[in-house]
Amino acid sequence: MNLSLALLKEKLAALVKDDNIGVSGSLLHLPHPVFYAGDACLASHILYITMAEKLPPDLTFMPASALICIGDPPPRCYNDELELLVIADTTDIFELSNAIHEIYDIYGTWDLKLQRCIREKNSLQYLADISEPIFGNGMLIMNGDFYMIAHSTTHALYDSPNLHLDASGRISIEQVNLFKNDAVYNKIKNEKNVFIYPSEVLPFRTLCQNIFLNDTFLFRIIVPEIVQPFNDSDTQILEYLSHQLVQDPDYLVTFHRSKNSQLTTLLQNIMLGNAYNQTAFEKELQQMGWSQNNSYCAVHIQPSSQDIYHTTVTYFCNVIMQDFRQTFAFSHNQSILVIINLDHLDESRDEYFKKFNRMVKDGNFRVGYSNYADGLIHLKEYFREAEIALEIGTRYHPAKWIHKFCDTVLPYIFNQITAELPGQLLSSPILLRLQDYDLKNHTDYVLTLEVFLENNLNAVQTAKDLFIHRATIVYRLERIKEIGQTDLKNKNDLLHLHLSFELIRLAAN
Numbered sequence: 211m212n213l214s215l216a217l218l219k220e221k222l223a224a225l226v227k228d229d230n231i232g233v234s235g236s237l238l239h240l241p242h243p244v245f246y247a248g249d250a251c252l253a254s255h256i257l258y259i260t261m262a263e264k265l266p267p268d269l270t271f272m273p274a275s276a277l278i279c280i281g282d283p284p285p286r287c288y289n290d291e292l293e294l295l296v297i298a299d300t301t302d303i304f305e306l307s308n309a310i311h312e313i314y315d316i317y318g319t320w321d322l323k324l325q326r327c328i329r330e331k332n333s334l335q336y337l338a339d340i341s342e343p344i345f346g347n348g349m350l351i352m353n354g355d356f357y358m359i360a361h362s363t364t365h366a367l368y369d370s371p372n373l374h375l376d377a378s379g380r381i382s383i384e385q386v387n388l389f390k391n392d393a394v395y396n397k398i399k400n401e402k403n404v405f406i407y408p409s410e411v412l413p414f415r416t417l418c419q420n421i422f423l424n425d426t427f428l429f430r431i432i433v434p435e436i437v438q439p440f441n442d443s444d445t446q447i448l449e450y451l452s453h454q455l456v457q458d459p460d461y462l463v464t465f466h467r468s469k470n471s472q473l474t475t476l477l478q479n480i481m482l483g484n485a486y487n488q489t490a491f492e493k494e495l496q497q498m499g500w501s502q503n504n505s506y507c508a509v510h511i512q513p514s515s516q517d518i519y520h521t522t523v524t525y526f527c528n529v530i531m532q533d534f535r536q537t538f539a540f541s542h543n544q545s546i547l548v549i550i551n552l553d554h555l556d557e558s559r560d561e562y563f564k565k566f567n568r569m570v571k572d573g574n575f576r577v578g579y580s581n582y583a584d585g586l587i588h589l590k591e592y593f594r595e596a597e598i599a600l601e602i603g604t605r606y607h608p609a610k611w612i613h614k615f616c617d618t619v620l621p622y623i624f625n626q627i628t629a630e631l632p633g634q635l636l637s638s639p640i641l642l643r644l645q646d647y648d649l650k651n652h653t654d655y656v657l658t659l660e661v662f663l664e665n666n667l668n669a670v671q672t673a674k675d676l677f678i679h680r681a682t683i684v685y686r687l688e689r690i691k692e693i694g695q696t697d698l699k700n701k702n703d704l705l706h707l708h709l710s711f712e713l714i715r716l717a718a719n
Contacts, residue, residue, distance in 0.1 A: 211238070211314070211317045211318045211320075211321035211450075212238045212239055212240055212241055213238055213240055213313070213314060213317060214235060214236050214237055214238050214239070214240065214443065214446055215229075215231055215235045215240065215257070215276050215278075215293040215294075215295060216231055216235045216236045216442050216443060216446070217238075217313075217441075217442075217443035217446060217447075218240075218278070218295065218310065218313060219231065219295055220441050220442070220443050221313045222295070222297070222306075222309065222310070222313075225297045225298055225301055225306070225309075226295055226296065226297060227296055227297065227298050228282075228294075228295075228296035229294060229295050229296060230287075230288050230289075230292070230293070230294040231293050231294070231295075232290055232293060234273075234274040234276075234293055235276075235293045236442060236446060237274075237446075238446055238447075238450055239255050239274065240255065240256070240257040240276055241255075241256075241257070242257075242311065242314050243257040243258065243259045243278065243307070243310055243311075244256065244257070244258060244259070245258070245259055245260065245307075246258040246259065246260035246264055246265070246277075248264075250266070250268075250269070250270060251269075251270040251271065251272060252269070252270070252271045252272060252275035252276075252277060252292065253272050253275060254272040254273055254274045254275055255274055255275070255276075256275060256276065257276045257277075257278065258275075258276065258277045258278070259277075259278050259303065259306065259307055259310070260277070260278075260279055260280070260303075261279070261280045261281055261303055262279050262280065262281030262282055262283050262284075262299070263281070265279065265283050265284055265287070266284075267284045267286070268286075269284065269286065269287070271287075271289065271291045271292040272291065273291045274291070274293070275291065275292050275293070276292070276293040276294075277292055277293070277294050277295070278294075278295045278297060278306070278310070279294065279295070279296055279297065280297045280298070280299055280301050280303055280306065281296070281297075281299035282296060282299070283296065316343075316344075317344070317447075320340060320341070320343070320344050323340040324337075324340065324341075324451065324454055325454070327340065328454060328455065328458050328461045329458075331460075331461055331464055333360070334351050334359060334360035334429070334465065335360040335361075337351070337360065338350070338351055338360045338361055338362045339362060339363075341362070341451065342362035344447060345433045345444055345447070345448075346437055346438055347433050347434055347435060347436055347437050347438060347440075347444075348361070348362045348433070348434055348436060348437070349361065349362045349431065349432065349433055350362075350416075350431075350432040350433075350434065351429050351430070351431055351432065352381075352429060352430045352432060353428070353429045353430075353465075354427050354428070354429070354521050354524070355521075355522070355524045355525040355528060356380065356381050356385075356386050356389070356522060356525045357379045357380050357381075357525070357528075358375055358379040358380075358381065359379060359429065361379075380525075380528070380529070380532075383529065383569075383572055383573060384572075385411050385412070386522055386525060387572070387573070387574065388410070388411045389411055389520065390514070390516035390517065390520050390522065391516060392410055392411065394407070394408065394410060395407070395410075395411070396519075398418070399420075399427075399520060400420065400427070401418075401420055402420065402422070403419075403449075404417065404418070404419050404445045404448050404449055404452075405417075405418055405419075406418070406440070412434070414434045414435050414436050415434075415435040415440070416432045416433065416434050416435065417432070417433040417435070417440055417444055417445065417448060418430055418431065418432050418433075419431045419448050419449070419451070419452045421452060421455055421456065421462065422456070423456075423459060423462045423463060424459075427521070428462060428465050429465060431448065431451065431452065433448065472490070472494055473491075473494040473538065473540075474540045476490060476491045476494060477538075477540055477542075477547070477589075478540070478542060480589055480590050481542050481547070481590060481593065483590070495586070498538070498551075499554065500551050500554075502585040502586060502587065503584070503585065504551050504552070504553040504554070504584075504585070505551075505552040505553050505582055505583065505584055506549055506550060506551055506552060506582070506583055506584075506585070506586060506592070507549075507550045507552055507579060507580055507581075507582055507583070507592075508547070508548070508549060508550075508579075508580040508583075508589065508592035508593045508595065508596045509546075509547065509548035509549075509550060509577060509578070509579055509580070509596055510545060510546075510547060510577065510578040510593060510596035510597045510599070510600050511526075511545060511546035511547075511548065511570065511575050511576070511577045512545055512575060512576040512577070512578075512600055512604075513526070513544065513545065513546060513573075513575060514573075514574045514575065516574075517573075517574075517575075518544050523541045523544065523545075523546055524541060526539075526546060526573060527539040527540060527541055527546055529569070530546070530548055530569070533569070534550075534562075534565070534566060534569075535554070535555070535556060536550060536551040536552075536554045536555055537549065537550050537551075546575075547593055547596075549586070549589070550562075550566075552582060567611070567612050570611055570612065571611050575611070576600060576604055576611055576613070577600065577611065577612055577613065578595075578596040578597060578598070578599030578600030578601070578603060578613045578614075578615070579596055579599060579612075579613070579614045579615060580592040580593065580595035580596040580599070580615050581595060581615050581616055595615040596615065598615060598618060598622050599613040599614055599615040599617070599618050600613055602618040602621045602622050602625070603617065603618050606618075606621060606719075620712075621716070624709075624712060624713060624716055627709070627713070628713065633710075633713035633714070633716065633717050634713075634717070636709075636710070636713060637710040637713070637714075638703070638706040638707045638709075638710045640694035640695065640696050640703060640706075640707060641656065641659075641694075641707060641710045641711075643693055643694050643695065644656045644659060644690065644693055644694050647693050655686060655689060655690050655693065655694075657676075658672070658676065658683070658686045658687075658690065659690050659694075659707070660711050661675050661676055662687065663704070663707060663708060663711065667698070669683050669684065669687060670683075
């Protein structure tokens, strides 16, 4: 493996007394060094070792040549074409050579393990294990669902209480929310180059490299600054590591996250109205201990725009299934859909949904609940109930987080009624006649009728609410019957009047 003069400077820091390192000094372009043998010109991309007295005063250099010199070299060695390290003149040249070759051997051994890891398609955990000694700070690998899917163990990094990882490697919801809302993270989440992420969310600075397969994010290699400060060479080696990975798409494709389990695929087909295997569906339910005889609730969760941008939907599906028993969650059309088995809960339904709603608020979500239902024969319709609850509830109560279908049925009915024709064209002819009469004669028969209906046809209570005499209300009701051409007893007429007044109120809102 080729190394850079900047990396060698770091490793030989105790011996280096001066240097002249330019742009090429940070490139991994130098193979094992050779002893200078009297050449008139130093070749490009070759690392020479020598003592100062061996160098002629008229020595010339090709671009990107490199020299490690014991003692002070001629002044002309300090130029832009030569990368130079000056070593203390008390250093033995053979000891220096051995030290340099030992550095090359360490990185060469790592490179051989890396190539074998990729060739044999070993796990990311193996990758982290072999790379930890090279970086000296440990290594974490986090996937797109904010799970630490691999980690080095030398420094007990994974068990650090400051990381807040659970047993499966999942970081906390609080940390995920901080990532989602962090302006710095928004800029670097799709970064293709190595970057340093400040200690804003994780309890330490991190050197990071995002790994992509055909522009699809796979995982992030994270080197935490927990043992020693970052060196410039850490960036060079992390770049080299990522380059080796992306050069072999056959290796990376083994880590491409599959979003579909068997049950998820069946549910997706149900939601799309496609044909599906009913026997396979019931078998999947049986494996979860569920049956068609149980009671269920369908849930439609609307993620925030940050969740969609940061692709955390799958993360929260896993959170729900791990933190709430008797649930199955999956993503569909950028939303989270959840089935809850109400018969197998370990606590009361009120306590269960209180905790579930707390999770919804903590995640900055909006949620719609279907009515409780027996069996899953009409599962698609149950999810539609939950979606309607979310749509209608958010429209009329945008500040609320939680919406139930039972609370939005009537607004939904009225929305359906007016889907083709505006509400005023659907009004009761009785109401239309009274409106016309009031307009021409400056009377209040429409208001009187509305209050009368609200009071369940109770004339006494209507008189009190309108602050009029009982005889007046009797007179008005007779006039309403006469003008409206109704006896106010026909159930269909009364239902139409109720609907008409409700449409008027909805239009006003």
